Amino acid sequence: MCMPVAYASAQLPVYLDDSAPIEERVEDAVGRMTLDEKIAICHAQSKFSTPGCPRLGIPELWFSDGPHGVRMEFTWDDWLHAGWTNDSCTALPALTCLASTFNPALAERYGKTVGEEARFRKKDVMLGPGVNIYRTPLSGRNFEYMGEDPFLASTMVVPYVKALQANGVAACLKHFALNNQEKDRDKVNVEVDERALNEIYLPAFKAAVEEAGVWTIMGSYNKYKGTFCSHNDTLINQILKKQWSFDGAMITDWGSAHDTREAALNGLDIEMGSWTNGLTWGVSSAYDNYYMAGPLKQLIKSGEIDEKVLDDKVRRILRLNFRTNMDRRRPFGSMHTPEHVAAALDVAREGIVLLKNEKAFLPLTPGNLKIAVIGENAVKKLSIGGGSSELKPRIEMSALQGIKEIFGDGVEFALGYASGEPNYSMEMPSPYDADSLSRAAVDLAAKADVVLFFGGLNKNYTQDCEGDDRRTYDLPFGQNELIERIVAVNPRTAVVITSGNAVAMPWLGRVPAVVQSWYLGSMGGRALAEVLSGAVNPSGKLPFTIARKLEDYPAHQGGDRTYPGVDGTVHYDEGIFVGYRWADKHKTKPQFAFGHGLSYTKFEYGNFASDRKAYAPGETIRLSLEVKNVGAVDGAETVQFYVSQAKPKLPRPVKELKAFAKRTVRSGETVTYDAEIPVDALAYYDDGLHSWVLDDDTFIIHAAAASDDIRRTLKIKVNNKNIAIK
Numbered sequence: 031m032c033m034p035v036a037y038a039s040a041q042l043p044v045y046l047d048d049s050a051p052i053e054e055r056v057e058d059a060v061g062r063m064t065l066d067e068k069i070a071i072c073h074a075q076s077k078f079s080t081p082g083c084p085r086l087g088i089p090e091l092w093f094s095d096g097p098h099g100v101r102m103e104f105t106w107d108d109w110l111h112a113g114w115t116n117d118s119c120t121a122l123p124a125l126t127c128l129a130s131t132f133n134p135a136l137a138e139r140y141g142k143t144v145g146e147e148a149r150f151r152k153k154d155v156m157l158g159p160g161v162n163i164y165r166t167p168l169s170g171r172n173f174e175y176m177g178e179d180p181f182l183a184s185t186m187v188v189p190y191v192k193a194l195q196a197n198g199v200a201a202c203l204k205h206f207a208l209n210n211q212e213k214d215r216d217k218v219n220v221e222v223d224e225r226a227l228n229e230i231y232l233p234a235f236k237a238a239v240e241e242a243g244v245w246t247i248m249g250s251y252n253k254y255k256g257t258f259c260s261h262n263d264t265l266i267n268q269i270l271k272k273q274w275s276f277d278g279a280m281i282t283d284w285g286s287a288h289d290t291r292e293a294a295l296n297g298l299d300i301e302m303g304s305w306t307n308g309l310t311w312g313v314s315s316a317y318d319n320y321y322m323a324g325p326l327k328q329l330i331k332s333g334e335i336d337e338k339v340l341d342d343k344v345r346r347i348l349r350l351n352f353r354t355n356m357d358r359r360r361p362f363g364s365m366h367t368p369e370h371v372a373a374a375l376d377v378a379r380e381g382i383v384l385l386k387n388e389k390a391f392l393p394l395t396p397g398n399l400k401i402a403v404i405g406e407n408a409v410k411k412l413s414i415g416g417g418s419s420e421l422k423p424r425i426e427m428s429a430l431q432g433i434k435e436i437f438g439d440g441v442e443f444a445l446g447y448a449s450g451e452p453n454y455s456m457e458m459p460s461p462y463d464a465d466s467l468s469r470a471a472v473d474l475a476a477k478a479d480v481v482l483f484f485g486g487l488n489k490n491y492t493q494d495c496e497g498d499d500r501r502t503y504d505l506p507f508g509q510n511e512l513i514e515r516i517v518a519v520n521p522r523t524a525v526v527i528t529s530g531n532a533v534a535m536p537w538l539g540r541v542p543a544v545v546q547s548w549y550l551g552s553m554g555g556r557a558l559a560e561v562l563s564g565a566v567n568p569s570g571k572l573p574f575t576i577a578r579k580l581e582d583y584p585a586h587q588g589g590d591r592t593y594p595g596v597d598g599t600v601h602y603d604e605g606i607f608v609g610y611r612w613a614d615k616h617k618t619k620p621q622f623a624f625g626h627g628l629s630y631t632k633f634e635y636g637n638f639a640s641d642r643k644a645y646a647p648g649e650t651i652r653l654s655l656e657v658k659n660v661g662a663v664d665g666a667e668t669v670q671f672y673v674s675q676a677k678p679k680l681p682r683p684v685k686e687l688k689a690f691a692k693r694t695v696r697s698g699e700t701v702t703y704d705a706e707i708p709v710d711a712l713a714y715y716d717d718g719l720h721s722w723v724l725d726d727d728t729f730i731i732h733a734a735a736a737s738d739d740i741r742r743t744l745k746i747k748v749n750n751k752n753i754a755i756k
């Protein structure tokens with residue numbers, strides 16, 4: 031019988047010994063590498079991998095998209111699917127849906143699912159999650175992000191990253207930073223004040239670094255203050271690596287490096303890209319010609335750049351290896367487990383938002399109901415398209431399938447409208463005859479007891495898709511006209527919008543119910559049907575404002591200057607006043623507010639108290655609130671805690687979200703919610719001082735069901751002298 035070979039650590043050099051401290055392994059490995067080997071690991075060897083160091087047995091690093099699940103395999107060197115048959119995944123709902131759950135425990139299950147499937151697929155770095163702030167409803171990638179509020183995004187991203195990395199797979203937070211539009215993303219220069227940068231656009235990245243210890247960060251394509259973000263001294267060297275003590279690797283977006291000297295000196299560690307087979311075609315961008323390849327070697331050999339600069343990059347990349355594929359103790363991952371499917375289903379269930387429900391139109395009680403299901407989004411595969419977050423799910427249950435499963439035979443379907451194939455290069459007119467589709471849908475609606483219209487966007491080009499933005503705030507493909515025609519023959523029509531962005535709703539007054547759904551992944555159809563039938567009581571809350579019209583958004587207040595930019599520069603003139611912060615300041619009543627979401631039951635808020643009346647910096651405010659379910663069915667309520675400052679020295683938003691808590695409250699039951707707010711979280715960023723400032727002042731804490739639905743308030747004082755004030 032042959033005995034297993036014992037890898038006695040005494041025989042292994044330190045860098046190969048995963049019982050040795052990582053920093054010792056790093057130093058040992060750096061000392062053994064040649065200049066060429068160091069240069070090699072700082073750039074791609076293929077579309078989704080870097081070469082490692084074959085001579086020393088340091089493995090390649092393999093990267094994969096995307097935030098919602100593990101993307102299908104690609105050919106070595108271009109954007110072609112490799113056509114494998116074992117690379118389908120569990121598709122989680124898009125991150126906007128996760129944000130809508132306001133449930134950090136689900137974010138943990140989400141990250142665990144993605145991490146286990148990535149590990150099983152032998153990936154070392156997952157390219158996500160994305161946490162760019164929702165600034166304009168036209169941005170093509172808002173569906174990949176977590177809404178307009180930095181506190182919500184920060185709270186949800188931390189458990190995702192921790193749970194993903196527990197599998198020995200790195201998360202790669204993106205896109206750092208200020209990637210808030212897709213239009214001209216590869217060149218647009220963002221001008222934003224330092225206060226908004228620190229209060230709005232950076233917090234989620236900071237939380238992932240300081241609270242979750244994220245191992246990689248991806249630079250964005252755009253510029254900040256005239257310098258590309260992927261090699262931007264302020265963002266990377268000063269803020270990320272110095273202020274936040276980030277010890278991981280900074281990678282480009284694909285093709286987002288533009289200058290060797292800047293890349294070397296401004297903190298870029300790995301250059302990724304594509305468009306070359308490395309040998310013949312695309313030779314101009316062959317890997318040896320990458321900015322961080324031959325050109326970098328030249329600068330070092332000429333002495334213009336010290337090799338120590340390169341060594342810091344190498345250390346960060348080796349640290350990534352030792353945290354991932356050179357740690358033999360990491361788990362082995364898994365694929366398509368019941369737990370993964372359950373996670374996808376639960377995120378979808380809790381993320382769906384009931385926007386409007388007049389006279390309890392919903393839920394529909396399954397039974398002998400003739401239901402007309404109309405609209406392409408009832409059947410369309412929505413895990414494909416959208417750009418790099420596309421997935422090949424093993425299962426993807428459509429809304430129609432889910433509804434038939436629960437409502438049985440009385441369900442009939444009409445397409446109603448058609449969008450054509452997803453296409454990234456141009457807007458494809460529908461190849462279908464819109465009139466005949468519309469007539470058939472209206473005929474079906476006229477004969478039904480109830481109509482369920484499934485519309486929205488669909489991740490086709492300019493319809494929630496990477497690379498460009500929406501052209502309009504309106505629903506595409508003639509949906510608004512179709513909804514009007516349907517409602518004219520059958521007013522008992524509920525509208526289900528699937529999108530990653532807000533849309534205009536000109537028909538809102540003529541429909542009794544509206545549901546905001548999302549790209550719900552593998553189990554979306556089941557979740558939607560459960561919500562529509564009442565098997566699940568909806569508990570989602572909007573992670574962004576749905577304004578009545580596009581011009582109500584601050585990004586669209588200043589013409590091209592504020593979006594998409596003039597002469598290559600976009601100005602965030604609104605500063606910190608993004609989303610509900612803007613609506614509050616200008617008293618612009620939204621169609622549906624940030625944090626809005628109805629339930630099939632009713633919650634009443636009772637006693638609201640803080641543990642003290644006065645606090646000093648560094649302390650924690652402890653809140654308790656009683657919530658009673660006075661309706662007939664159990665439900666889950668997310669209470670949001672917003673804070674206002676009485677007399678700030680600088681203009682502040684009317685209120686800012688600083689805590690939230692979600693609990694299930696059974697019918698007739700009263701539950702006490704507990705929440706904490708660190709006193710230091712009440713500070714604001716002072717551009718003049720380049721630092722955070724906490725005033726001695728009175729603060730009002732609002733307990734709310736939505737940003738426009740405040741139920742209880744209380745006052746507390748902050749003073750540095752910590753004198754208890756009666």
Ligand code: GLC
Nearest residue numbers: 095096157204283284418496
């Ligand atoms: C894309 C995206 C980025 C993605 C990368 C690899 O351009 O911006 O999010 O991870 O390239 O596909």
